[in-house]
Amino acid sequence: MQICKKIREIRGNESQSSFAERFGITARTLQNYEYGNTSPSIDFIQKISQEYDIAPEYFFDYGEKLFRNSSAIVPQYSSSMQKKGSSISKTNITHTNSSPQTLNDDFVSIPFYEDVRASAGSGAYNEAEAAEQLNFPKSFLRQYFGIISFANLSIIIGSGDSMFPTLPENCYLVIQQGNVKEGEICVARIEDELYVKRLQKLPKLKLFSDNKVYEPIELEGKNFEIIGRVVGYFKKTSL
Structure with missing residues (x-):
């Protein structure tokens, strides 16, 4: 509608x-x-x-249902992600277009990898391609996620509790490829698996979970790649 x-x-x-x-x-x-x-x-x-008592996302093609629980969708600004990953199944999100497909001057279309899900701890292996494009108003992305550039964005689903309480289970993670600063939540590839963790650069390059039950992952000596940062998330429920 x-x-x-x-x-x-x-x-x-x-x-x-x-x-x-x-x-x-x-x-x-x-x-x-x-x-x-x-x-x-x-x-x-x-x-x-x-x-x-309707989530703003209702108006922007996230589905046709009204979400009357205001806590059902909780956008996070990118700045809040810098204060403090769960692992993610393998995907080809590193190959998204360098510039997004735009619907008009006000909207941007972001590839959504529906089959890519975060898992607490070890991670799963899946090949996945973008199933669809989700359409967002640029003003919404600026307001709720602090996004300035709309290039190299993608969306995956996170589950598991290794980034709790910062990231809830079964949330939609908005990822932007590019440079990741110290302390930001990033998506990192280690061998054939992807992880969502908080990045430490000094004194040693490590990935940390916000849930302290999980041990840090040292990156030195491993075949890894820091793909991009998590700029925010939203959570969707049905009535």
Whole structure:
């Protein structure tokens, strides 16, 4: 369902003028939103989401269900990821396009590797290709994940508890290939397996789990590659 139709459905029988006034916009602006003439602002999406207890992601092609539990989807800013991986099944996320496929000036399409899942500890081996593209407003990615560049993004599913409490189980991880700074959560390849861990560069190159039950992984002497950083996550549940 298109965003314009979702807004119209939520408004129900309330008049456009009354509905628009409640959210600080004009009736004409609401009409443009509902007719699909203009894209709704992130401020409007945030307000309507809070008012009706709907996750903002509902409006952006993550599915057709409303998520009424506000804790069901919890975006994290990239800065929060720097404070403190679970392993991941093998995939070809290193071969995503250097520039994203754009739908228009406001949206970006990100490859989603549905079969790639994090596992606590040793990791699984799977060959996987991007099953689909998930569409995001650029303003949403800036607001919730602090993303400035939209190149080299991909999404995988994380499960297991080696990065708990920073990353919950069964969450969608947004990954950006490129340089990873000290202390950031990264995706690293060791031999034929991928891991989501926190990177330590000094005094020795190591990968750490936020769940202290798991031992650090030393990278020196291993065949490894630091692929990119986890810029955030979202969590999705059904009613």
